[in-house]
Every structure is written in structure tokens, then in C-alpha cells.
Amino acid sequence: MGMNFSRKLPIPKEIKEQFPIDQKIVSVKEKKDKELRDIFTGASDKFVLIIGPCSADNEDSVIDYVTRLAKIQEQVKDK
Structure with a gap:
């Protein structure tokens, strides 16, 4: 006779509530996302x-x- 244990994986909302992110980090992430988007869409002449x-x-x-x-x-x- 075997035993199986299962655990519910948290949804993104639960993870965000459990591990809140400082607004400064959110701003840096948004800035970096825009920089990458601009590179991949050709709006920037930088490269990755x-x-x-x-x-x-x-x-x-x-x-x-x-x-x-x-x-x-x-x-x-x-x-």
C-alpha cells in the first residue's frame, strides 16, 4: 500500500500576496521590459x-x- 501526497500549487496572486515587491523594483522591471520590447520591435538600435x-x-x-x-x-x- 503506497501513499500519495499532493500539494496545491499557488496561483500568481497568492505568490504576490505572500512575497510583495517593493515599488522601486517594480519600476526597474517595467523600465527593463520596455527597453527589451523596444529592442525586439526595432524601436531601439541597442542589442541584447x-x-x-x-x-x-x-x-x-x-x-x-x-x-x-x-x-x-x-x-x-x-x-
């Missing part, structure tokens, strides 16, 4: 580079990588 680690199994390494990448992004954001 997708750069990242092949895996994210070591949290410290990922945070170090993202921190360094953010500094470079800031340097080239208008180029």
Missing part, C-alpha cells in the same frame, strides 16, 4: 546579450557573478 552562468547551483558564485555583471551593465547602458 544573454550572458550567464550555465548553472546556478552555488549561490555565492551566482551572487558574485551578478554583482560584477551589474557593474558592467551600468558602464555600457548607453552604448
Whole structure:
């Protein structure tokens, strides 16, 4: 005789209620979404580079990588 356990997955609304996002982060996300939309629709002459680690199994390494990448992004954001 086996036992099965099931758990209801939360819907997006429940996740948003459980983990509210600061308005500053929402604004940054909206700005980045618009920048990407403009690139993909041809409204911007910028281009997208997708750069990242092949895996994210070591949290410290990922945070170090993202921190360094953010500094470079800031340097080239208008180029």
C-alpha cells in the first residue's frame, strides 16, 4: 500500500500576496521590459546579450557573478 501526497500549487496572486515587491523594483522591471520590447520591435538600435552562468547551483558564485555583471551593465547602458 503506497501513499500519495499532493500539494496545491499557488496561483500568481497568492505568490504576490505572500512575497510583495517593493515599488522601486517594480519600476526597474517595467523600465527593463520596455527597453527589451523596444529592442525586439526595432524601436531601439541597442542589442541584447544573454550572458550567464550555465548553472546556478552555488549561490555565492551566482551572487558574485551578478554583482560584477551589474557593474558592467551600468558602464555600457548607453552604448
